[in-house]
Amino acid sequence: MLALLDFLWFQGKFLGVEWGVWKLVGWLGNAVFTARFLVQWRASEKRGQVVVTSLFWWLSIIGSLLLLAYALFYRRDSVMIAAYAFNWIPYFRNLLLHHRNKNARRLCPAPTCGVASSSEANFCAACGRKLT
Ligand SMILES: [Zn+2]
Numbered sequence: 001m002l003a004l005l006d007f008l009w010f011q012g013k014f015l016g017v018e019w020g021v022w023k024l025v026g027w028l029g030n031a032v033f034t035a036r037f038l039v040q041w042r043a044s045e046k047r048g049q050v051v052v053t054s055l056f057w058w059l060s061i062i063g064s065l066l067l068l069a070y071a072l073f074y075r076r077d078s079v080m081i082a083a084y085a086f087n088w089i090p091y092f093r094n095l096l097l098h099h100r101n102k103n104a105r106r107l108c109p110a111p112t113c114g115v116a117s118s119s120e121a122n123f124c125a126a127c128g129r130k131l132t
Contacts, residue, residue, distance in 0.1 A: 022070055022073060022074035023074070025066055025069055025070050025074070026066070026067065026070035026074065026075075028066055029063050029064075029065075029066030029067035029069070029070055030063070030067065031063075032059050032062050032063035032066060033059070033060070033063030033064065033066075033067060034063075035059050035063075036055075036056050036059035036060050036063065039053060039055050039056050039059060040052055040053070040056045043056075052094075052098075054095060054098050054099065054102075057091050057092075057094050057095035057098060058095065060087075060088075060091040061088050061091045061092055061095065064084050064087050064088045064091065065084075065088055067080070067083075067084045068081070068084035068085060068088070071083070071084055102116070104118075104119040105117060105118060105119060106118070106119060106121060106131045108124035108126065108127060108129055108131065109129065109131070109132060110124065110127050110129045112127075113126055113127045113129065115127070117131060
């Protein structure tokens with residue numbers, strides 16, 4: 001047990017990494033950015049088709065802004081700054097489009113269904129009930 005603690009915390013470093021606020025911001029950004037893949041993967045497996053949820057875009061925006069802050073204020077690395085300076089823009093746009101499209105959908109009135117179809121659909125794709 002003591003050997004494990006020595007491995008984890010050695011000479012004031014956790015896992016050999018010197019920690020500080022900005023290092024925490026960077027790792028948090030990495031974790032949030034990576035979590036979006038897990039969210040998208042789970043949603044797609046659940047539906048059996050490629051699904052991109054609004055949570056995916058939120059995690060993309062938050063993760064990239066955290067990594068941009070880390071790059072700007074801690075690393076001051078032009079490559080990393082360029083990588084995260086503008087990618088939040090299409091993420092934000094996709095989030096807006098996602099909500100606009102979601103609001104335009106028609107929900108199936110069947111109590112056990114509730115599947116959302118496109119605004120042009122006349123019948124539910126899942127149960128075939130007429131959409132009102
Ligand atoms: Zn239905």
